[in-house]
Amino acid sequence: MKLILVPPKEGLVWVRRGFQVFFRQPLGFASLFAVCALVFFVLLRVPFVGEPILLVIAPVGSLLFMIASRLSAAGERPVPGAFVELASADRTRIVGMLKLGVAYLVAALLAIGLIAAVEGDALVAFMEAAGNPQASPEAAATQLADPRLQAGFLLRLGLGAILSIPFWHAPGLVYWGAQSWAKALFFSTIAIWRNKGAFAVYGLVWAGLGLVFAMLLGLVVGLAGPLPATYIATPLVLIFTTVLYVSLWFTFAGCFAQEGPEPPLASA
Numbered sequence: 001m002k003l004i005l006v007p008p009k010e011g012l013v014w015v016r017r018g019f020q021v022f023f024r025q026p027l028g029f030a031s032l033f034a035v036c037a038l039v040f041f042v043l044l045r046v047p048f049v050g051e052p053i054l055l056v057i058a059p060v061g062s063l064l065f066m067i068a069s070r071l072s073a074a075g076e077r078p079v080p081g082a083f084v085e086l087a088s089a090d091r092t093r094i095v096g097m098l099k100l101g102v103a104y105l106v107a108a109l110l111a112i113g114l115i116a117a118v119e120g121d122a123l124v125a126f127m128e129a130a131g132n133p134q135a136s137p138e139a140a141a142t143q144l145a146d147p148r149l150q151a152g153f154l155l156r157l158g159l160g161a162i163l164s165i166p167f168w169h170a171p172g173l174v175y176w177g178a179q180s181w182a183k184a185l186f187f188s189t190i191a192i193w194r195n196k197g198a199f200a201v202y203g204l205v206w207a208g209l210g211l212v213f214a215m216l217l218g219l220v221v222g223l224a225g226p227l228p229a230t231y232i233a234t235p236l237v238l239i240f241t242t243v244l245y246v247s248l249w250f251t252f253a254g255c256f257a258q259e260g261p262e263p264p265l266a267s268a
Contacts (some may be wrong), residue, residue: 001177001256003191010254011201015209018247021072022239028078032068033242036061055108056101060086062248063097063171069249089175096174100181104167111159119152165192172252191255202251206244213240 022029039057043050067085068078169188173179179187192199213236220229 001173001179001187001258003187003194004255004257006195006198006254008197008201010195011198011203012205014198014202014247014250014254015205017073017250018069018243021069021250022243022246025072025078026239028072029065029068029242029246030238031079032064032082033238033245036064052105055105056098058104059100059167059171060097062167062245063175065245066172066249066252067175069246070253073249092178093175096179096181096184097171100167100170100174100184103181103185107163107167111163115152115155115159118155119148123149123152165189168192168248169252169255172249172256176258177256195255198254199251202247209240 039061040054043054046053064082064086068082071081071085072078166185166189169191170181170184173184173187174181177184177187217229217233220232
């Protein structure tokens with residue numbers, strides 16, 4: 001696949017296209033999100049192997065949304081079309097996605113281990129103090145001020161951002177570009193670096209939307225109370241999260257061009 005360089009304003013286009021495609025077929029994308037969420041919650045409850053499996057298949061979840069967005073943008077139905085297309089993928093692409101998932105598992109475990117080494121038991125102590133009705137507010141504040149807890153929080157943010165860069169485009173590069181998992185991670189990183197202006201705008205737009213949402217939610221809580229705010233916040237959070245995943249395809253298509261013939265669209 002050929003790398004495309006785009007101006008910073010393209011980041012806004014990616015967000016806008018995500019909303020446009022989502023509202024074109026909201027029920028289809030909502031059902032896709034519901035299936036992914038169901039798999040997530042089921043695997044979290046499987047002892048020992050559930051969480052590792054969840055991390056291995058995490059890139060597949062991103063790929064499903066990219067396929068669904070591509071189908072919807074082309075006038076096709078995202079569901080069941082995304083599942084049909086993924087199920088019909090050849091062995092090379094399936095194996096490539098599994099290798100990418102194993103790489104994600106290893107990277108995530110290394111990040112978790114590093115955070116645990118820095119944080120120690122500070123997070124557990126804070127959660128116990130915050131959840132104990134007999135504990136004084138000063139005790140929770142003391143735990144919150146623990147430098148290990150603050151370092152762990154900053155490390156989570158930093159490692160999360162670092163981890164997302166190589167894996168952002170990697171599922172699409174493995175699936176549509178037929179690249180190896182290592183090559184996909186490398187070129188995903190290069191694409192984001194070369195188009196850092198567009199991705200900065202993309203991130204700022206999402207951050208701005210989140211800030212506006214938080215302000216409106218605070219206004220609703222002040223006027224109507226927390227319960228009505230919950231009824232409003234829950235569907236909006238689900239929509240925002242789904243649209244973020246929908247927009248992944250547009251970031252990928254904006255950074256890479258297919259050099260060979262376009263892959264055929266699966267019929268829904």
